[in-house]
Amino acid sequence: MIPKTMRAVVLKRHGGLDALEFEAEWPVPEIGPKEVLIKVGACGMNNTDVNTRAGWYSKSVTEATTGGAYDTLDGTADNTWGGAGIQFPRVQGADVCGTVVAAGSEADQSLIGKRVITDNWLRDWDDPLNMHKTGYFGSEADGGYAEYTKTHFRNVAVVESPLSDAELATFSCSYATAEGMLEKASVGPSDTVLVTGASGGVGGALIQLAKLRGARVVALASPAKHADVAKCAPDAILPRAPENLPAALREAIGQNKVTVVADIVAGDYFPTLIDALDRGGRYVTSGAIAGPIVSLDVRTLYLMDLTFFGSTVNPPQVFDNLVSYIQRGEVKPMLAATYPLEEFHAGQQAFIDKTHTGNIVVVP
Numbered sequence: 001m002i003p004k005t006m007r008a009v010v011l012k013r014h015g016g017l018d019a020l021e022f023e024a025e026w027p028v029p030e031i032g033p034k035e036v037l038i039k040v041g042a043c044g045m046n047n048t049d050v051n052t053r054a055g056w057y058s059k060s061v062t063e064a065t066t067g068g069a070y071d072t073l074d075g076t077a078d079n080t081w082g083g084a085g086i087q088f089p090r091v092q093g094a095d096v097c098g099t100v101v102a103a104g105s106e107a108d109q110s111l112i113g114k115r116v117i118t119d120n121w122l123r124d125w126d127d128p129l130n131m132h133k134t135g136y137f138g139s140e141a142d143g144g145y146a147e148y149t150k151t152h153f154r155n156v157a158v159v160e161s162p163l164s165d166a167e168l169a170t171f172s173c174s175y176a177t178a179e180g181m182l183e184k185a186s187v188g189p190s191d192t193v194l195v196t197g198a199s200g201g202v203g204g205a206l207i208q209l210a211k212l213r214g215a216r217v218v219a220l221a222s223p224a225k226h227a228d229v230a231k232c233a234p235d236a237i238l239p240r241a242p243e244n245l246p247a248a249l250r251e252a253i254g255q256n257k258v259t260v261v262a263d264i265v266a267g268d269y270f271p272t273l274i275d276a277l278d279r280g281g282r283y284v285t286s287g288a289i290a291g292p293i294v295s296l297d298v299r300t301l302y303l304m305d306l307t308f309f310g311s312t313v314n315p316p317q318v319f320d321n322l323v324s325y326i327q328r329g330e331v332k333p334m335l336a337a338t339y340p341l342e343e344f345h346a347g348q349q350a351f352i353d354k355t356h357t358g359n360i361v362v363v364p
Helices: 046-054 172-184 203-212 221-231 247-253 267-275 298-303 315-329 341-353
Strands: 005-011 021-028 035-044 097-101 115-118 147-151 156-158 192-196 215-220 236-238 258-263 277-284 307-310 334-337 360-361
Touching: 005 341, 021 035, 021 341, 035 172, 046 341, 097 147, 097 172, 147 172, 147 215, 156 315, 172 203, 172 258, 172 277, 172 315, 192 203, 203 215, 215 247, 221 236, 236 247, 236 277, 258 267, 258 360, 267 277, 334 341
Parallel strands: 192 215, 192 258, 215 236, 258 277, 277 307, 334 360
Antiparallel strands: 005 021, 035 097, 035 147, 035 360, 097 115, 115 156
16 A cells, blocks of 8 residues: 655755755655656765755856855856756655556556566656756655655666665666766776765776776775775775875885876875876766866876766666676675664764765764
8 A cells, every 4th residue: 555645854945954944744756657656775976966955966066065054145046967857845855766666557567566676867767868848856846755756667777786775875876877888988998087076976886897897996085094995906095185195105005106096085185186197087077076167287188098988868878787796696785874864964964074984874
């Protein structure tokens, strides 16, 4: 029996944590012909939720991600990653693991009763590679910080795995983001990859997935987190921002250059990262938690024959690849903590504080 109302955390406006309100009787979503209804078992937290809530995607914001409200928001519609403006109220949360409990008349009925995870890129499935027609689950449509959520039936995949719901909820955003970055940069066995923010969800995923591709990996993280980062098996771990990066690299791996920088931090350290790239190297980014405005010597870009990649919208095969990695046990979850819906504020504050290693998950 599917209830009419549910518990949910609802974003009512841009702002601080107080913009998120717990609702004890929020309407259970009604599914369309091609949609499925999912009873949420767990939903992972991610930076997109925090950035969208705070309005950090607005070009009027130039500072690092803080999780707080920004006084510089100018009221324009560039306050989400897609630039179309978020519609309130909104249930956020993209990394859903749960059980399909209902399916629309044109959806795959065999999904009912199956445990699934969500592909977060909302596509026009008649034109799935068109990036102009994509949205994000939990941003352009309600997501999983609730007891129930809905999505297109092609945006879920059945996962046969001994992992718990909470562990499976660590994968969709972080690992798909990482896999998309590595795919864009064509990372392979001949590469040495420098990973920033290695203690976070995307950072840990980058380490594991780059190693899966046969690359050598150097991770940057705060020394207090090195023991946890080591569980992802990088070839070397350095402090978060070594003062002399070439010397640190040479001591760690016997060379002072890398072929790929996989960056989710940016900020003031960006020029140092670019200088660490060997001739013909590639820089790929999918975040800027230390600040989006950086300094670039364009001479380095062209004289060193570098290639820069931005990575946001993933092609469908990235999610398919991720599901296959999970089912074969080739990647492991980095679950830091779980929080119930009623303690959502505490969970997101812990996520913002980043004293953890890995992913924080909400368990309804």
